[in-house]
Amino acid sequence: MAFSGKVFERIRSRRTQLGLAIRVTVAATAAYAIATALHLLLPLWAVLTSLIVTQMSVGRSLKATRDYVLGTIGGAIYGGAIAILIPYSSEVGLLGLLVLSVAPLAFIAAINPSLSAATVTAVIVLLVPTMHHSDPMTSAIDRVSEVGVGAVTGLLVSFVVLPSRAVRQIRAVAAQLLELIADAFTELLAGLTRGRDNDALHRIQDGIGTAMVGMNAIGAEAERERAARLSSGPDTGPLLRTVLRLRHDVVMIGRATVVPLPVEVQMRLAAP
Structure with a gap:
């Protein structure tokens, strides 16, 4: 069983x-x-x-x-x-x-x-x-x-035959992408104390970029379905833009964690 x-x-x-x-x-x-x-x-x-x-x-x-x-x-x-x-x-x-x-x-x-x-x-x-x-x-x-x-x-x-709508697919892809961003954010926060080289930073970001490309493609398919009145789902634009902003945030945080924070700041932030 x-x-x-x-x-x-x-x-x-x-x-x-x-x-x-x-x-x-x-x-x-x-x-x-x-x-x-x-x-x-x-x-x-x-x-x-x-x-x-x-x-x-x-x-x-x-x-x-x-x-x-x-x-x-x-x-x-x-x-x-x-x-x-x-x-x-x-x-x-x-x-x-x-x-x-x-x-x-x-x-x-x-x-x-x-x-x-x-x-x-x-x-x-x-x-x-x-x-x-x-x-x-x-x-x-x-x-x-x-x-x-x-x-x-x-x-x-x-x-x-078992029709698959892009509107449903984009929700699942967005959820997976948010999980990738969350994992990357955890890794980036750990770098605040020890720093990180650019190669390691790029490895963290690579999967997110690929997932973003896939989600944008599915978003275009969802809008094509909406234009043809084959789907009544919501506009995917706000979702795509919001996730893109989060992606940009992760990129900027990554650049800031290349060099570790000063010891005094680390001590003040240790508990939080």
């Missing part, structure tokens, strides 16, 4: 990750079944798209779906236009079209990473016809259809 209880508690503490695993499994299975039923050329892309857009929270799934679909449509249009408007009759010609397709889209993706799917889509639209003996227009339509099936399936699964 004790062992079962420990296992249950371990699973319960990871229920968010377990929910994601279940959603991803359902999304992949459903995307393959739908793509097969619709007789799409490559059901693989529907499955892969469903895996990409099924994220930890609904807000993150919304962003992933938007970015991937926009990138796919843009890449399909550009790659299809290149293949149709510039015919080729040799491998060298195909190589030239590949360079012409990849270079501009890779440059755009470097500027705006949310459109990174465009480069992959353009390459697929350009090369798939050479393997399946189809025309570029059909290849572009097939690619958009496959991604559309995967994106819609993944998004619907994120809404229906």
Whole structure:
């Protein structure tokens, strides 16, 4: 019974990750079944798209779906236009079209990473016809259809199957971050009597900075859910700003504890 209880508690503490695993499994299975039923050329892309857009929270799934679909449509249009408007009759010609397709889209993706799917889509639209003996227009339509099936399936699964809201997640992350700040504060107070070198100070602060980045990302997802009216939780802005102020306080206290306090001050503060 004790062992079962420990296992249950371990699973319960990871229920968010377990929910994601279940959603991803359902999304992949459903995307393959739908793509097969619709007789799409490559059901693989529907499955892969469903895996990409099924994220930890609904807000993150919304962003992933938007970015991937926009990138796919843009890449399909550009790659299809290149293949149709510039015919080729040799491998060298195909190589030239590949360079012409990849270079501009890779440059755009470097500027705006949310459109990174465009480069992959353009390459697929350009090369798939050479393997399946189809025309570029059909290849572009097939690619958009496959991604559309995967994106819609993944998004619907994120809404229906054990949905995870970023508003709930940010509370748990904020609690963990406050615990890190409390532990760091205890360590910093101990340094008032002995001082601390900069390397040790940075080790204390590192985990807090990483946690802050994660909490800000989840806060953006929560606001995306609120904007889409998928969540009725409170505005996360005040929470993020308050925790950030505490983080700044810890940083300033850390700088002050590099050098120990004078002995006279330590004696006066010993009891408190």
